Amino acid sequence: MKKEEILNILKNKISEKILTFENLIAETRASSNDTKSSMGDKYETGREILQQEINNLQVQLNEVLKQRDFLKSLSTKPSVKAEKGALVKTDKGLFYISVSLSNIDLDGNKIFCISPDSPLAKVLEGKSESESISLNNVTHKILNIF
Template sequence: MEKSEILDILKESVSKKIENLQQLIDETRASSNDTKSSMGDKYETGREMLQQEINNLQIQLNEVLKQQNSVSLLSSKPSVKSEKGALIQTDKGFFYITVSLGNLSYNNSKIFCISPDSPLAKALENKRAGESISLNNINQKILSIW
């Protein structure tokens, strides 16, 4: 595993999410401008619904911008124990303690990006290679930490 490459993939994934959300906001704003009419309340309701959609997208964008900031603070230096920024291989898979972003693909492996506040990250906290954890009656052995 090359942690710096995985970090680059993570940064690119977050950037793509930001671009997609900004595009959706722009498209929704354009739709909102198209509905301006003097036809009555039906169009006012439609514009209000579009404005609510823009507000929801803006909230999502703000969250992803926070994730981007958090990711930008990560280092590709190897970790010796499970902590924020650690890439961990257990007998059940690969986990990157960073931001909750779902999974990334790297060399035909799935790497699950999990929040440091997630139950799994809490169970892994301060553990080292060779140690085991149990979460939801599932035992996992830590094989490697980067």
């Protein structure tokens, strides 16, 4: 498995999310400026709602920026144990311990991108090939670690 390729796909997805949030924030700010009228309280209420939406989008953007920074810290070198940056193949699937993001289809393989803080990653942490783990009454046997 090529971890570099997986990491690049994730970085591209994160970059797209960042652009989307930045565009949404800019559009919301522009519509906030367009709501000026002589309606008094209604104007202020509408403007406050738009400001709350901008704040909400900013919080989401900050989370995605943290994910981008975290991805920059990952190594693509082969891993011996399940840890951040490891690609872990179990009898139940392929798990890339990186950021929680949509699944990736690569070379006919479905790769689940999971956060190091996820329950599965916490149970996998420090495990090696041939070991088994159990989570929610489901046992995973670790076949390979890349």
